[in-house]
Amino acid sequence: MTAPIDTLKELEARVRDLEVTAQKTGQNLDAALNPLRAEVDRLRAAQPKAAPTRWERVQLARAQGRPTALDYVDRLCTEFTELHGDRRYGDDPALIGGPARWQGVPVMLLLQQKGRDTKSKIKRRFGSANPEGYRKAVRLMDLADKFGLPVVALVDTQGAYPGLEAEERGQGWAIAESIRRMLNLRVPVVNVVIGEGGSGGALAIGVGNRVLIQENAWYSVISPEGAASIIWKDASKAPLAAEALRLTAPDLLKLGIVEEVIPEPAGGAHQNADEAARAVGEAVTRHLRELAAQDAATLKTDRAARFRRLGAYTETP
Amino acid sequence: MTAPIDTLKELEARVRDLEVTAQKTGQNLDAALNPLRAEVDRLRAAQPKAAPTRWERVQLARAQGRPTALDYVDRLCTEFTELHGDRRYGDDPALIGGPARWQGVPVMLLLQQKGRDTKSKIKRRFGSANPEGYRKAVRLMDLADKFGLPVVALVDTQGAYPGLEAEERGQGWAIAESIRRMLNLRVPVVNVVIGEGGSGGALAIGVGNRVLIQENAWYSVISPEGAASIIWKDASKAPLAAEALRLTAPDLLKLGIVEEVIPEPAGGAHQNADEAARAVGEAVTRHLRELAAQDAATLKTDRAARFRRLGAYTETP
Amino acid sequence: MALDRFFRRRRPQQQPGTDVPDLWTQCPACKEGVYNRDLEAGAYVCPKCGHHIRLDAAQRVQVLLDEGSFTQLSGRVQPTDALNFQDTEAYTDRLRRAQKKTGRPDAILTGTGTILDVPVTLAVMDFAFSGGSMGSVVGEEIARAAEHAAAHGTPLIIVTASGGARMQESALSLMQMAKTTVALEGLTERGLPYVSLLTDPTTGGVTASFATIADVIVAEPGALIGFAGPRVIQQTIRQNLPEGFQRAEFLLEHGMVDAVVDRREQRAYLASLLGLLTRREVSA
Amino acid sequence: MALDRFFRRRRPQQQPGTDVPDLWTQCPACKEGVYNRDLEAGAYVCPKCGHHIRLDAAQRVQVLLDEGSFTQLSGRVQPTDALNFQDTEAYTDRLRRAQKKTGRPDAILTGTGTILDVPVTLAVMDFAFSGGSMGSVVGEEIARAAEHAAAHGTPLIIVTASGGARMQESALSLMQMAKTTVALEGLTERGLPYVSLLTDPTTGGVTASFATIADVIVAEPGALIGFAGPRVIQQTIRQNLPEGFQRAEFLLEHGMVDAVVDRREQRAYLASLLGLLTRREVSA
């Protein structure tokens, strides 16, 4: 007996396989992929709307057609001026940014951008940044600080890029420096996890005054597949790992790691990007407005205190 | 009629040729070179001691066996802890540094190091730094500022390295950043041109509170050979260019570009490195002592004012 | 090409806003003929191939600023031959020739004006004057422009075009790299934006000082930008340089400039950018 | 090798300063036998091949600090299973096993002491405890050590040895990267030096946070140091990694660490360095 949900999973797996092939070979397979994607969307829309499991949320966070950072920027910002380069080595298309007006308010944007079609996904390494990306982020944060621009950072990455050259050029060093720079900003910082929040690569631009997360986004120290590989030596046990990792928005709210969960349209953000963007826009603008009342010193010390207290331990006398 | 000075010039030319060959081929020709060098030294010592021409001074600044930055450090510093790397890309052996005690006083050293034998000269690119060198200098200046260490910078380079990769990684950007960082330091900065001071590559670590120069060192916007190539399309006209460029220590003192000329032993610093080092050590220590009395704000504003006023122009009403 | 030569000879005499007597010009890149009226209306970008024709300082002001908004600051500072420089030609004669050719004391024009109503202080290097080389006058005028911007609370834009430092002033010209950096620090202290616009060519001491410490660095399409010149590098590495090396697009790829902006879009780009970067006071 | 295994089994039980019952140990690198007395006297560096044998936290304290100068700070903060983590083994059982093996609550030991009479605050990660993974306790103890150093005006030294963040605490362990960074800022504000000593292996979240923002970064010879682990990189690039990749010497060459210092010279190196970096007040 084949339930509709299994057909969907089967199709989703085929789409993923084709995307991997496209990435490996560099071929553009959109012609083949797009009809499959459309069918996947149709089946998803038809699914019953029970509260999704953790693993289902992970899949929603990765859903074909889920709005990327630039999809939100397109809907919420005017005058986005992308500034390029780390002034040292290169320009990373996986982590981009620049000044913009967010629903009219001047801000500095930092965006992990996965790409919208096969070609741009490959170019942007599916949002996995190289050290250059984090060093560009530091530079843009310097500008934000200098010109008093609040920072809005949209997090969406499975993690920093685990490449040989990334290691040669100090991936760990670049992430650490980005974390430190963000923690030291004298301007308001609002972060939103809009899809995947994978490990240090996500945290690098995730240490703001307010950390928000979309309803179906995830945020964890390791991807479910990575955890499954370590625990069970079997990446296909990812659904089990997703449960164990407590990586969903409601989990994170409970743990005090995020301030707010931003609702998504029924069936996920990809079902209605405009509606998803309205919710994200409203939440960020509301937090920016609250933070605008705080002075530079308070912004920094409150942010520091927020992260200083995170963690779970007991203490013996 | 072959005067001794011509024999000397002939031998010097042969030494240069062999060094070029060694550099090109990567072979170690010291076995052949060292006897020649010894003879050159002997002939030089025997020369009459008339005030050298500008071109003769340029040759003294390049004399085989002239003390390098590390030769001064060996004689004047204890506890020199070389710190490596720009934390971004690489470690440059042409521009090195770290904390040390300069005649007992804790300082941060920045050194353009040419190399002492053929092998190390090649490794250190004859003191021509890559962007990594200047970025390491910036990092060390950050540490100096943080820990209140005066900076002592020994300048000795024909210029920044004009390589393809140096351009790719932003040679101009790195030099500009180094100039800016040094100008902003809140600690005393003393610079000494100890041999060649070529162009922006020298200025990058040359913008301190007191700029000193050894008697036979030169400092100019372009090398005599470079200027001769541009003016006469003929690098062998370098002696003429050296005259035109007013690049000697006495010239620079007259122009207000340096505060003090440090005397060298008769015949040049290479005739007696210990004596040369005593004079450099004394001068730097004296200036450090004077600057120690100034507060951080004064150090920065005086340094800024020093460079703000340099230049020659008239003004119409 | 006769017309090409004619164009180059004519250009320095053309004053912006005056009637241009010759009817058309040959584009140095695609060799097509272009009506001068179209060139001027199109910011001196070849409408056939997009080539950005080199501008003198007056043309640059005309292309960037709102019409009639320019008020000149520079002009009183005059070069001198402090070193009595011995060359194939006396430095003073070289200067006189360049002054006659360009109508300015040296390779720099500064002033104030507006870009789409955004007030700015503007400094423009003039490549037509001795290859835009930076001597004491260029350094002094750029420093004064930066200080004017800081004192009057406007952003600063510097348009670079330079072969590097001016040999005939030796160490004095070298020091201008530090002088300009000192003056620009005043903008940082006041939280005012400084944008550099790198045009063809920008090399040497200018690249290694004020041009590259801007808050935002914009480059014109195709502009040659670097520290060492291509010939020097070729002599060092003894091989040919790759296609597009040291061009604006190459530098964008290597993370060195924020954007490569078509000259026809620069006004809109700069006005929007400066609007966004104008400092809002961070309370306390 | 039986002796090798025996050595590994014995090591955690050895207390520094106590008599070592077994007479010799096989070096894991050169496989030669070395007298334990010689090993201990030589900072656990193989006298035959120079291999730096991994140390547990107590051994590290013994090797670094002046004898008898150590006063422990850590020990009261205890791990909990906040996520009720579902694994092949309960997280609480894993913790109990590691605690029994090492005799500490978690993978960290902190305290104060002197190095050649220079007072320091010291934090040492213990790779023997769950691969030195960083969870809430490690983060909290490092933060407290940094705060202790800032409050008491001593330099801070952190010795890292870690496979990365602790999976069983998921996002809570991720947040320790930020927590430790916040606490270290207090040293910067007080102008106190922070030196990290990276030992074999240091990877993952530790490399991407406190380990690499030190004023001076020292590495032990041969130590594996990186963000992504070699296996993950190999899966990404689908080719073999070069010899020496991610080793201390490789990182020195790539500009990432200040020095690679032999363990037998670390005390002299650190004492001199800290003496030089101790902030002299800049007047006013």
Ligand SMILES: [Zn+2]
């Ligand atoms: Zn054309």
Ligand SMILES: [Zn+2]
């Ligand atoms: Zn051994």
